[in-house]
Amino acid sequence: MKSNKVIQFIIAIAGLLLITFGASQYQAVENNDGSLHLWILDIGQGDSILIDTPEHQQILVDGGRGSAVLSELSKTLPLTDKEIDLVISTHDDADHMGGLNEVLKHYKVDKIWLTGAVGTTKTYLTFLSLIAEKHIPTEKIMAGSKISFGSLQGIVISPLQNYDGITPESQNATSVVMFWQYGSETFLLTGDAETPQEQEMIARGVLRHANILKVSHHGSHTASSEEFLKIVNPEITAISVGKGNSYGHPHQEILDRLKNLNIPVLRTDQDGAVRFDITLNSYSYKTGL
Numbered sequence: 174m175k176s177n178k179v180i181q182f183i184i185a186i187a188g189l190l191l192i193t194f195g196a197s198q199y200q201a202v203e204n205n206d207g208s209l210h211l212w213i214l215d216i217g218q219g220d221s222i223l224i225d226t227p228e229h230q231q232i233l234v235d236g237g238r239g240s241a242v243l244s245e246l247s248k249t250l251p252l253t254d255k256e257i258d259l260v261i262s263t264h265d266d267a268d269h270m271g272g273l274n275e276v277l278k279h280y281k282v283d284k285i286w287l288t289g290a291v292g293t294t295k296t297y298l299t300f301l302s303l304i305a306e307k308h309i310p311t312e313k314i315m316a317g318s319k320i321s322f323g324s325l326q327g328i329v330i331s332p333l334q335n336y337d338g339i340t341p342e343s344q345n346a347t348s349v350v351m352f353w354q355y356g357s358e359t360f361l362l363t364g365d366a367e368t369p370q371e372q373e374m375i376a377r378g379v380l381r382h383a384n385i386l387k388v389s390h391h392g393s394h395t396a397s398s399e400e401f402l403k404i405v406n407p408e409i410t411a412i413s414v415g416k417g418n419s420y421g422h423p424h425q426e427i428l429d430r431l432k433n434l435n436i437p438v439l440r441t442d443q444d445g446a447v448r449f450d451i452t453l454n455s456y457s458y459k460t461g462l
């Protein structure tokens with residue numbers, strides 16, 4: 174009996190070793206460092222943000238303009254991975270939605286989140302026809318919409334009104350603003366939301382602190398009010414902006430405001446793509462990728 178127990182013990186240890194060895198092999202093959210990657214992609218003037226979870230689920234928030242997003246995605250995702258779990262379109266402007274059309278043509282997209290605000294551009298009409306052609310399920314979202322991918326949880330905090338079927342005066346005003354939490358780490362993605370939306374979020378008490386902030390509207394002075402920045406109180410910010418853009422983004426006023434609040438800034442026009450590596454209780458970042 175005694176020797177049988179010893180043998181059982183040895184078998185159990187061997188099994189554990191096999192599981193551990195197997196797991197590490199799997200990680201090596203999948204090129205997985207175990208952290209969630211938050212990419213602020215370098216797509217020129219516009220926004221395209223990729224969230225890549227340790228479980229290889231991908232969420233793409235906007236696609237920039239044109240096809241730059243495709244080369245960025247080919248650098249960030251394994252060549253064999255041509256599937257994106259969720260695409261979130263923050264609003265209908267071409268510097269956010271244009272590249273999504275390229276993504277829909279070249280990737281299998283499982284689901285699309287959008288507000289349903291009606292656009293008037295050719296880009297918007299192409300987006301709708303691609304969704305129909307490829308039978309991609311869509312969900313109309315507004316403040317309160319929630320989603321989770323393993324330990325990652327996201328909640329929409331703006332727009333506070335339902336824009337489904339409505340042609341808005343300002344597309345920026347319909348921007349999807351999302352608060353994301355992964356363990357104790359948090360990040361806020363803002364689309365091109367402007368000061369009136371910031372004030373609305375503050376008035377409704379839905380705005381809160383986030384470790385990382387994607388600065389709204391490419392650093393335009395129409396967003397990022399001091400009150401907004403003080404409530405979010407980010408440890409670090411990233412601005413998605415094109416080199417020498419005709420809007421003068423990011424505006425000096427916003428850079429000064431961030432500096433005065435001692436908030437560091439990363440910029441895609443100067444730093445290239447930015448990748449935040451987020452674990453359940455810490456984060457770091459790399460630039461120039």
Ligand SMILES: [Zn+2]
Pocket residue numbers: 219220266268269365390391
């Ligand atoms: Zn924009």
